[in-house]
Amino acid sequence: xxxxxxxxxxxxxxxxxxxxxxxxxxxxxxxxxxxxxxxxxxxxxxxxxxxxxxxxxxxxxxxxxxxxxxxxxxxxxxxxxxxxxxxxxxxxxxxxxxxxxxxxxxxxxxxxxxxxxxxxxxxxxxxxxxxxxxxxxxxxxxxxxxxxxxxxxxxxxxxxxxxxxxxxxxxxxxxxxxxxxxxxxxxxxxxxxxxxxxxxxxxxxxxxxxxxxxxxxxxxxxxxxxxxxxxxxxxxxxxxxxxxxxxxxxxxxxxxxxxxxxxxxxxxxxxxxxxxxxxxxxxxxxxxxxxxxxxxxxxxxxxxxxxxxxxxxxxxxxxxxxxxxxxxxxxxxxxxxxxxxxxxxxxxxxxxxxxxxxxxxxxxxxxxxxxxxxxxxxxxxxxxxxxxxxxxxxxxxxxxxxxxxxxxxxxxxxxxxxxxxxxxxxxxxxxxxxxxxxxxxxxxxxxxxxxxxxxxxxxxxxxxxxxxxxxxxxxxxxxxxxxxxxxxxxxxxxxxxxxxxxxxxxxxxxxxxxxxxxxxxxxxxxxxxxxxxxxxxxxxxxxxxxxxxxxxxxxxxxxxxxxxxxxxxxxxxxxxxxxxxxxxxxxxxxxxxxxxxxxxxxxxxxxxxxxxxxxxxxxxxxxxxxxxxxxxxxxxxxxxxxxxxxxxxxxxxxxxxxxxxxxxxxxxxxxxxxxxxx
Numbered sequence: 096x097x098x099x100x101x102x103x104x105x106x107x108x109x110x111x112x113x114x115x116x117x118x119x120x121x122x123x124x125x126x127x128x129x130x131x132x133x134x135x136x137x138x139x140x141x142x143x144x145x146x147x148x149x150x151x152x153x154x155x156x157x158x159x160x161x162x163x164x165x166x167x168x169x170x171x172x173x174x175x176x177x178x179x180x181x182x183x184x185x186x187x188x189x190x191x192x193x194x195x196x197x198x199x200x201x202x203x204x205x206x207x208x209x210x211x212x213x214x215x216x217x218x219x220x221x222x223x224x225x226x227x228x229x230x231x232x233x234x235x236x237x238x239x240x241x242x243x244x245x246x247x248x249x250x251x252x253x254x255x256x257x258x259x260x261x262x263x264x265x266x267x268x269x270x271x272x273x274x275x276x277x278x279x280x281x282x283x284x285x286x287x288x289x290x291x292x293x294x295x296x297x298x299x300x301x302x303x304x305x306x307x308x309x310x311x312x313x314x315x316x317x318x319x320x321x322x323x324x325x326x327x328x329x330x331x332x333x334x335x336x337x338x339x340x341x342x343x344x345x346x347x348x349x350x351x352x353x354x355x356x357x358x359x360x361x362x363x364x365x366x367x368x369x370x371x372x373x374x375x376x377x378x379x380x381x382x383x384x385x386x387x388x389x390x391x392x393x394x395x396x397x398x399x400x401x402x403x404x405x406x407x408x409x410x411x412x413x414x415x416x417x418x419x420x421x422x423x424x425x426x427x428x429x430x431x432x433x434x435x436x437x438x439x440x441x442x443x444x445x446x447x448x449x450x451x452x453x454x455x456x457x458x459x460x461x462x463x464x465x466x467x468x469x470x471x472x473x474x475x476x477x478x479x480x481x482x483x484x485x486x487x488x489x490x491x492x493x494x495x496x497x498x499x500x501x502x503x504x505x506x507x508x509x510x511x512x513x514x515x516x517x518x519x520x521x522x523x524x525x526x527x528x529x530x531x532x533x534x535x536x537x538x539x540x541x542x543x544x545x546x547x548x549x550x551x552x553x554x555x556x557x558x559x560x561x562x563x564x565x566x567x568x569x570x571x572x573x574x575x576x577x578x579x580x581x582x583x584x585x586x587x588x589x590x591x592x593x594x595x596x597x598x599x600x601x602x603x604x605x606x607x608x609x610x611x612x613x614x615x616x617x618x619x620x621x622x623x624x625x626x627x628x629x630x631x632x633x634x635x636x637x638x639x640x641x642x643x644x645x646x647x648x649x650x651x652x653x654x655x656x657x658x659x660x661x662x663x664x665x666x667x668x669x670x671x672x673x674x675x676x677x678x679x680x681x682x683x684x685x686x687x688x689x690x691x692x693x694x695x696x697x698x699x700x701x702x703x704x705x706x707x708x709x710x711x712x713x714x715x716x717x718x719x720x721x722x723x724x725x726x727x728x729x730x731x732x733x734x735x736x737x738x739x740x741x742x743x744x745x746x747x748x749x750x751x752x753x754x755x756x757x758x759x760x761x762x763x764x765x766x767x768x769x770x771x772x773x
Contacts, residue, residue: 097114097115098114098128099113099114099115099122099124099125099128100112100113100114100124100125100127100128100129100131100132101114101128102131102132102135102136104135104136104139107139107140107141108139108140108141108142108143108273109132109135109136109139109141109142109143109181110142110143110145111129111132111136111142111143111144111145111183112145112146112147113125113128113129113144113145113146113147113152114146114147114148116147116148117148118150118152118153118154118190119146119147119148119150119151119152119153119195120152120153120154120155120156120194121152121154121155121156121169121172121194121195121198122155122156122159123156123159123165125152126167126168126169126172127167129172129175129176129198130167130171130172130175133172133175133176133179136179136181137179137180137181138181139181140181141181141182141183141184141273141276142179142181142182142183142184143183143184143186143270143273144176144183144184144185144186144198144199144202145185145186145269145270146188148189149188149189150188150189150190151185151186151187151188151189151190151191151195151199151211152191152192152193152194152195152198153189153190153191153192153193153195154192154193154194154195154216155169155193155194155225157220157352157355157356160343160348160352161343164340168226168336169194169197169225169226170225170226170227170332170336172198172226173197173198173200173201173226173227174201174227174285176198176201176202177201177202177283177284177285178283182202182203182204182280183201183202183203183204184202184203184204184205184206184273184276185198185199185202185204185205185206186206186269186270186272186273187199187205187206187207187208187211187253187269188207188208188211188269189208189211189212190211190212190213190214191207191211191212191213191214192213192214192215192216193214193215193216193217193224193228194224194226196213196214196215196228197224197226197227197228197231198226199213200227200228200231200232200235200261200284201227201231201283201284203280203281203283204263204276204281205256205261205262205263206262206263206264206265206266206269206272206273207253207256207262207264207265207266208253208265208266208267208269209253209265209266209267210252210253211252211253211265212250212251212252212253213244213250213251213252213253213256214244214248214249214250214251215228215229215232215244215245215248215317216248217245217313217317217339218245218246218247218248218313218314218317219248219351219355220313220348220351220352220355221311221312221313221342221345221347221348221349221350221351221352221725222313222339222342222343222348223245223313223316223317223320223335223338223339223342224245224317224320224335224339225335225336225339225340226336227285227328227332227335228245228335229241229245229317229320229321229323229324229335230285230320230323230324230328230331230332230335231284231285232244232245232321232324233289233290233321233324234284234285234287234288234289234290234324235259235260235261235284235287236256236259236261237259237290238290238292238296238300238321239300240255240256240259241321242300242303242304242317242318242321245317245318245320245321246304246307246314246315246317246318246321247303247304247307247314253265263276285328285332286328289324289325300318301318304317304318309593309723310593310723310725311347311725312345312347313342313347313348313351313725316338316342320334320335320338323335346735347725349727350724350725350726350727350731350735351724351725351727353713353727353728353731354713354714354717354724354727354728354731356710357710357711357713357714357728358549358714358718360708360710360711361549361551361552361707361708361710361711361714362540362544362549362550362551362714363540364536364540364552364707366533367533367536367537367540370533370534370536370537371534371537372534372537372538372540372541372542373456373483373485373534373538373541374456375399375456375457375485375538375541375542375545376399376400376456377399377400377401377402377454377455377456377457378390378391378394378399378400378401378402378455378456378457378458378459379401379402379403379404379451379452379455379457379458379459379476379480380401380402380403380404380458380459380461381403381404381405381449381452381458381459381460381461381462381472381475381476382403382404382405382460382461382462382463382472383403383404383405383410383411383413383414383415383417383418383445383461384413384414384417384461384463385417385515385516386461386489386513386515386517387403387414387417387459387461387462388403388414388417388418388420388421389421389513389515389516389517389518389519390459390461390489390513390517390518391403391418391443392418392421392422392425392517392518393513393517393518393546393548394546395418395422395439395440395442395443396425396431396439396518396546397545397546397547398438398439398442399442400442400443401442401443401444402443402444402445402446402451402452402455403415403418403443403444403445403446403451404445404446404447404448404449404451404452405445405446405447406447407447408447410447411445411446411447414445415445418443418445419440421518422436422439422440423436449475449476449478449479450479452476452479452480453479453480453481454481455480455481455484456484456485457484457485457487457538457542458476458480458484458485458486458487459487459488459489459511460472460473460476460486460487460488460489460490460498461489461513464490464491464492464493464612466493466497466498469488469490469493469498470497470498470500470501473486473488473498473499473501473502474501474502477502477503482504483507484507485507485508485509485535485538485539486499486502486507486508486509487508487509487510487511487539488508488509488510488511488526489510489511489512489513490510490512491512491558491559491562492557492558492559492562492613492616494555494557495508495509495510495526495528495555496528496529496555499528499530505528505529505530505531506530506531506532506535507532507535508528508530508531508535509525509526509527509528509531509535509536509539510524510525510526510527510528510553510559511523511524511525511526511539511542511543512524512525512526512553512559513548514561514719520718520719521547521548521549521718521719522548522549522551522561522714522715522718522719523543523546523548523549523550523551524550524551524553524559524560524561524715525539525540525543525550525551525552525553526553526554526555526559527552527553527554527555528555529555536552540552549714549718551706551711551714551715551718552706552707552711553705553706553711554703554704554705554706555705556700556703556705557613557616557617558613559705560697560700560705560706560711560712560715561715561716561719561720562613563696563700563705564693564696564697564700564712564715564716564720564729565720566610566613567692567693567695567696568598568689568692568693568696569598569602569610570628570692570755571688571689571692571748572585572598572599572689573628573630573631574626574628574748574751574752574755575680575685575688575689576628576630576666576669577628577630577666577669577670577673577675578670578675578677578678578680578751579670579675579677579678579679579680580679580680580685581658581663581666582597582599582600582648582649582658582662582666583599583649583658584680584685585597585598585599585685585689586598586599586600587682588682588685588686589685589686589689591682591686592686592690592723592726593722593723593725593726594721594722594723595721595723596721598689599647599648599649600648600649600656601721602631602641602647602648603641603642603647603648603649603651603656604641604642605641606640606641606643607631607634607635607639607640607641607647607648608635608640610631611631611632611635614631614632622754624753624754624755625752625754625755626752626753626754626755628669629669630665630666630669633665633669634647634648634662634665639662642656646659648662649662650662684747687736687740687744688744688747688748690729690732690733690744691733691740691741691744691745691748692744692745692748692756693716693729694729694730694732694733694741695741695745695756695758695759695762697709697712697716697729697730698730698733698759698760698761698762699757699758699759700712701759702759702760702761709730709731709734710730712728712729712730713727713728713729713730713731714728716728716729738761738762741762742762742764745758745762
């Protein structure tokens with residue numbers, strides 16, 4: 096039977112060990128064990144707080160956050176450690192996060208293993224620390240580091256904490272270092288003076304946090320709580336705890352915790368739980384454009400051996416330059432040093448010969464969206480790679496079954512849909528082809544996870560999960576234009592909701608030709624009754640393809656997007672030509688209609704089995720499409736506002752565009768559904 100906290104006394108040192116895998120979270124059992132341990136080490140000269148496994152305490156148990164708090168409460172445990180007659184020393188490795196850092200700050204001494212990282216990530220789930228973190232951090236870390244960690248969610252290294260005096264020693268030999276501690280017991284952190292801060296410094300920090308918040312409230316709440324540290328500790332800690340508990344029920348925290356648990360669920364499909372993935376150490380990429388180079392950089396950053404195959408020497412040189420530029424960018428940003436850059440580039444090759452792919456464990460096709468071109472790539476790969484090498488297409492829209500139709504051993508084939516820029520964007524849709532084996536899929540998930548990506552399982556449909564919902568979102572947005580809105584009004588409404596960009600600004604960034612190609616593929620399958628608005632087609636015909644042509648939905652002649660009277664006139668003329676009486680839309684109308692269109696399409700995708708569940712849809716949209724995490728994703732949004740609100744918005748969409756919005760079963764108004772909704 097696992098004992099979450101054990102105590103062993105040896106040579107008058109009390110060894111308090113937390114054993115609560117996988118991350119030694121401060122569950123109720125751990126808190127109770129620690130409180131008992133404080134009593135059991137009485138009489139010792141020193142108490143050592145350490146953890147089994149690869150990490151120190153890496154946070155609280157968020158599964159408890161939806162229930163009333165259960166004693167002993169973490170603030171009481173932390174205070175008991177700090178106030179103990181026996182000084183505690185924290186031996187830390189891995190990650191020291193949230194409640195783990197609060198425990199460590201209560202200890203008299205702190206010793207860290209090299210590579211240990213520290214953080215107060217509560218802000219990432221809409222909370223503030225609840226056990227004195229915002230009150231001790233300024234006293235121990237200083238204002239700048241405390242704000243970086245608590246308000247911005249930044250991680251800090253052991254070396255950085257040594258500089259500010261928050262870590263006493265970094266060593267490979269944690270237990271042996273205990274005997275080297277010398278000198279009197281330091282003043283408890285809660286009793287230390289607060290560093291002074293000038294008005295100019297304070298204003299700069301406020302501006303930094305406000306800018307980073309982007310509509311979220313938690314960064315601002317953390318800043319407020321940190322500033323309470325100028326008050327007496329006991330009073331301020333009570334205020335901190337009260338606000339922490341209040342925020343547990345906030346819409347922002349509920350949404351962010353939903354995303355947290357959804358990511359854990361979506362990235363670990365139950366069907367693949369017991370399937371062993373194959374190792375991938377050598378990756379061959381065909382196509383060295385921006386996407387292929389981005390995938391290559393992501394692989395190189397995880398110490399994989401990478402090759403890129405291109406069609407001719409000029410293209411090879413361009414691919415080499417693309418990869419080198421991305422790696423140099425990492426060097427300039429301080430992500431890697433010159434030695435690491437040299438090591439990565441030594442593991443990279445590029446050429447015009449498919450023989451480069453011969454030793455690959457995984458070959459990824461990243462050429463342009465043309466079925467014949469992709470088929471030709473895989474026929475060439477089939478002739479040189481091992482029979483057990485996995486074959487993956489990075490297609491955004493095409494059916495992988497069509498791409499792999501002529502390949503032998505189709506059980507090793509799958510889709511790996513990266514998002515641009517691939518070395519930065521987290522999402523990877525792992526697309527299950529008809530013959531993909533479980534081992535192939537498990538390897539796809541393992542590979543993406545090794546790149547520190549967020550993999551989700553998708554079935555086959557046009558656009559898979561993310562782009563199919565994006566198409567519905569854009570279509571609804573263009574209907575709004577035809578009926579009375581303007582691009583800047585729609586974009587303003589959606590950025591106010593929290594989207595990284597509005598639909599039209601985002602389309603200008605990616606290029607209108609991409610959506611145009613999608614619409615042309617849809618021409619043969621589009622239902623005759625579905626409304627089709629040609630405004631975007633007209634812009635493409637005018638060579639207004641977005642930012643790269645200096646004109647799209649917006650004008651970019653000044654370098655910045657500006658509303659264009661010519662686009663407004665074109666839109667208004669379209670309405671006139673089609674007998675549409677234009678009318679205005681409120682910000683709320685725009686948001687609700689577009690979000691309802693997304694939620695409905697997401698629900699259809701789940702019902703069709705393309706996505707496993709609502710959680711998968713929300714992870715796709717928050718990880719790859721700029722949907723604000725603090726809103727939880729379109730499916731979470733629909734759950735929060737309720738079925739009646741979504742139904743009313745869909746009714747409005749239907750009235751404006753009859754027959755254009757096939758509904759998910761959950762949004763069909765039947766007697767049974769009405770009974771369920773009540």
